[in-house]
Amino acid sequence: MNYNNILSEKENSINTITINRPKKLNALNKETIQELHKAFKIANEDDAIKVIIVTGSGEKAFIAGADISEFADFNVEEGSNLAAKGQELLFNFIENLSTPVIAAVNGFALGGGLELAMACHFRVASDNAKLGLPEVSLGVIPGYGGTQRLPQLIGKGRAMELIMTAGMIDANQALAYGLVNHVTTQEELISLSEKIATKISRNSSVAIGAAIKSINANFKEGANGFDVEIQEFGNCFGTEDFKEGTTAFLEKRKANFTGK
Template sequence: MSYNNILIEKENGLAQLTINRPKKLNALNRETLEEIHNAFAELESDENVKIIVLTGSGEKAFVAGADISEFADYSIAEGKNLAAKGQEEVFDRIANFHKPVIAAINGFALGGGLELAMAAHFRIASDNAKMGLPETSLGVIPGYGGTQRLPQLVGKGRAMEMIMTAGMIDAKQALQYGLVNHVTPAEELMEFTTKTAQKIMRNSMVAIGKAIEAINANDEDGVNGFDKEIENFGKSFGTEDFKEGTTAFLEKRKADFPGK
């Protein structure tokens, strides 16, 4: 499938999805969101892809927000639909994706850009990265999960402050807050992210998918995360990966997981 606003590169089990609108600082417009949705459908069905890395083109921005020109004249109903469709088709889809998704934040991650990064399973930032949710400075609130995922990651008080002030924090502060897992020099971001992905791929991708589901269950209304953990723990015993992992352990060798 060909895309106008994103690039996909696949190598050794790793797919890099790059938002490619550098003249717009990779801002998210409707077409780009649709392409991200379609790309994840493609990556989900590709058995050779084990992990996805999200990043932005150029050195200035991961994603510097949503394309404001597209929704400046929206009605209440249109605004609600914009958020609902975006959350369902892109942000929630990424958050619940059964393959690991890592955000490699290079430069600005603002508004919808930070929300995209927060939808990923974890984040690695370059030392020149800046992050924030500036929506209240435009008379609106974050609409792609920002009011929900930011408190989960940094705590309610810090999230309140970031959203109310509409300010930015730098990579060092983001690391201190727990918003990102690691900070690297800009020139080492992709190398570090790739090495992290390779560490993940040594393990059972089937088990990792079940772990993602169990971890996310803790945030779902009406779902007992402990029950989901017990259920998925039990299911693991029926996989070929479990048989290989335990056999390899007992035989004192490295496991060669079949991914089934």
Template sequence: MNYENILAVVDDHILTITIDRPKKLNALNRDTIQELHECLKDAREDKDVKVVIITGSGEKAFVAGADISEFADYSPKEGKRLSADGQNKLFDYVANFPKPVIAAINGFALGGGLELAMAAHFRIASDNAKMGLPEVSLGVIPGYGGTQRLPQLVGKGRAMEMIMTANMIDANQALQYNLVNHVVELAELEDFCNEMAAKILKNSMCAIKGAIKAINANYEAGKNGFEIEIEEFGRAFGTEDFKEGTSAFLNKRKADFPGK
């Protein structure tokens, strides 16, 4: 499928999605959110895609925020719908995606950009990256999951400070806060993410899908993460991956997981 705002390339089971609006510092508008949703929806069903990497074009920005010009004159009802639609189509969709999603943060990740990165399963930042949720400086709050995911990652106090002050933090501070998993030089970011994806690909994608579901359950209201873990643990015993994994271990060879 051809897109106007993103680039999508599959290589060795790794789908790299690049948000490609460099003149707008890759800001998210409605069309970009829709294209990301459609691309991920296709990737969900594509058996050739096993890991997803999301990044931004150029060296300045991952995503510098939402496209404010689209909603500057919205009513409260329209604003509520904007938040709900965005979370449903993209941010929650990414967080609950059954295949690993890595955010490769190359430069600014602000507002909706940081919210997208936080929705990914983990984050790798370039050393020039800067992150923040500056929404209160515009008279609004983070609306794409930022008030929920930031405290989960950095703790309540730091999340309150970041959101209330609207300040940016650099990559090393983000690493100290546990907001990102790794910081690498910008020139090494793509290779590092691909190497991380390659490590993931050696393992059972069925098991990883179950692990994603179980981990996420701990952060969802009304769900008991331990119960979901038990359920997914039991489900794994019925997969061909489990048979292959245990057979390989017992026979002292490398597993070749069929992914089912």
């Protein structure tokens, strides 16, 4: 499929999605959000794809934020709809995908860019990355899940400070906070992300999807994560991957998972 604002490339079992608006520092506009939704949906439905990596084009930015020009004159109702639609189409959508998503954060990840990175299952950052939620400096708050996911990842107090000051932290501070899993050079960012993705791809994709669902349940209001884990654990016993994995272990060979 052809896109105006993103690139989507498949190699082996990895699908790399690149936001490709370098002149706009890869800022998210409505069209880009729609295209990202389509690309993630297609990749998630492709049985051959085991891991998705999302990154930004150029050397300056992962995503420098939302395209403010699109909503600067919105009223209350339009603003609420903007947040609701964006969360449904992209941010919550990514978080709940059964295919693991790694954010390869190069350069600035601000506002909606950091919110997209936080919606991914985990993050790898280049050593020039700068991360923050500067929305209060514009008289608004993060609207794509930032006030919810940031405290989950780094704790309430640190999230409060980062949001209230509209400040940025560098990659090493993000690593210390637990906001990113790894920091590497910009040149090695994609190769490290691919190395991790390859390790993931060797395991059972159906079990990984069940693990994602179980982990996410702990953060959903009204859901009991332990109950979801018990259900998903039981469901695994009915899969071909479980039979293959246990048989391979007993036969002392590598498992050949089908994702079924």
